[in-house]
Amino acid sequence: MDKYLESIIPNKVSTCGADLLLYSLSKHFRSFKSFKIIGYYCLHKNRAKMQCADRTTTLNLLAIKKSPYLDSLRSSIPRLPVELAAEPDLPRWKQLPLESKIPLDGVPLLARRKLGEALRLDPPQFDTSDPYNYEVRLDYEGLHDPHLTRFFGESEHLREAIVKTGLVSPRLDVKCSLKDYNAYRSYLRTMQAKLMRLELEKRDEMHREKFILDIAERQAAKIIEKLKKDETRNALLKELKLKEEIKLRRIKQKHKELDDRLEALTLSRWKTCERKKLESTLKRESFGRKRAAMAKREQQTLLNTLKEWHERDRRLKKNLETNSVMRRQAKLNEALNRFEKKKLSQEETLEREKLLKDCAVKLKEGFLESYEERMNRDRRKMQELLDEKKKKIVRKIKRRARRRKSSSCLCRVN
Numbered sequence: 001m002d003k004y005l006e007s008i009i010p011n012k013v014s015t016c017g018a019d020l021l022l023y024s025l026s027k028h029f030r031s032f033k034s035f036k037i038i039g040y041y042c043l044h045k046n047r048a049k050m051q052c053a054d055r056t057t058t059l060n061l062l063a064i065k066k067s068p069y070l071d072s073l074r075s076s077i078p079r080l081p082v083e084l085a086a087e088p089d090l091p092r093w094k095q096l097p098l099e100s101k102i103p104l105d106g107v108p109l110l111a112r113r114k115l116g117e118a119l120r121l122d123p124p125q126f127d128t129s130d131p132y133n134y135e136v137r138l139d140y141e142g143l144h145d146p147h148l149t150r151f152f153g154e155s156e157h158l159r160e161a162i163v164k165t166g167l168v169s170p171r172l173d174v175k176c177s178l179k180d181y182n183a184y185r186s187y188l189r190t191m192q193a194k195l196m197r198l199e200l201e202k203r204d205e206m207h208r209e210k211f212i213l214d215i216a217e218r219q220a221a222k223i224i225e226k227l228k229k230d231e232t233r234n235a236l237l238k239e240l241k242l243k244e245e246i247k248l249r250r251i252k253q254k255h256k257e258l259d260d261r262l263e264a265l266t267l268s269r270w271k272t273c274e275r276k277k278l279e280s281t282l283k284r285e286s287f288g289r290k291r292a293a294m295a296k297r298e299q300q301t302l303l304n305t306l307k308e309w310h311e312r313d314r315r316l317k318k319n320l321e322t323n324s325v326m327r328r329q330a331k332l333n334e335a336l337n338r339f340e341k342k343k344l345s346q347e348e349t350l351e352r353e354k355l356l357k358d359c360a361v362k363l364k365e366g367f368l369e370s371y372e373e374r375m376n377r378d379r380r381k382m383q384e385l386l387d388e389k390k391k392k393i394v395r396k397i398k399r400r401a402r403r404r405k406s407s408s409c410l411c412r413v414n
Helices: 002-008 018-028 032-045 052-062 069-076 146-154 156-165 178-413
Strands: 111-114 173-175
Touching: 111 178, 146 156
Parallel strands: none
Antiparallel strands: 111 173
């Protein structure tokens, strides 16, 4: 970073060169933050060497107004459709000055959205930068589920009950805590930043495409200029070709005269060659007959040896086939024996299991019968005890009635 700054900033900043420095720096850096870093760098590096005028120039550099690039970018992006504002209880709350807003009306109501409106906003494109919700985590809230909007809107009694519980305001704003409110504001800021980043990427892509188109136009101009040069070169080449054709005609005429002389020489040479060829063919034919006889004898011996080899291979193949058939039959017999043994053992186990099941069913039936008898006996005992208890209660009631009757009679006599 220091090397880069040294390459674009001189060692001394004078008053006369301040305007030139500001102009050059504004070309290198668009944002105010990077511009401010450059100013601090100049001030720190030349603190001891700079005069009073130079320091004034540096302070003016730091006090430059912020670049409107980010503001224009922010204004070009549409604002999010959610209005995050606490619902005031007083009608003139927004018009009151700050010193007169005394918290006498309780805690202000914090709400994120209306009843049945979703909290999460749909991004303009699929976002894979935060798959685990590390930036902002939005848990499921039933009151903000858009699929339940019809359920909440059909019944007025249900809305009144939800308002009475204190979860929703009379304006159907879902209440939330300060932590959820701040988390949702952070989520909206994150979404706004992502929209700004997408807009920046879009502008960079447009700038890149424009740069590529400029390069293509310059290349097309170069190609057109090259084609013009090729046309002039082709005209010169045509003239050269005409001159070469004239030279070739003269050379061909000379070659024709030489060819006539060569034909006479070749004819005499051909005759001598034909005679020599005839003699050589006769010698070659006699030699070929001898070679054919020798090849026939060699072929006969080769056929005899091949016949013997074939007979031996046939016998060997037959022996191998018989041995393989015997082995296969032995394996099949062994597998059948194993299958029969396994079948018998499984049938025995099935019979044993059936016998055990029958025994278990009989034991269960006997146990159930004894249990039923015991339960009936207990029921009878309980019924007898209940009847005795009822009789005792009836006797007590009658006795009390008699006592009350006798006491009432005595009172009348007195």
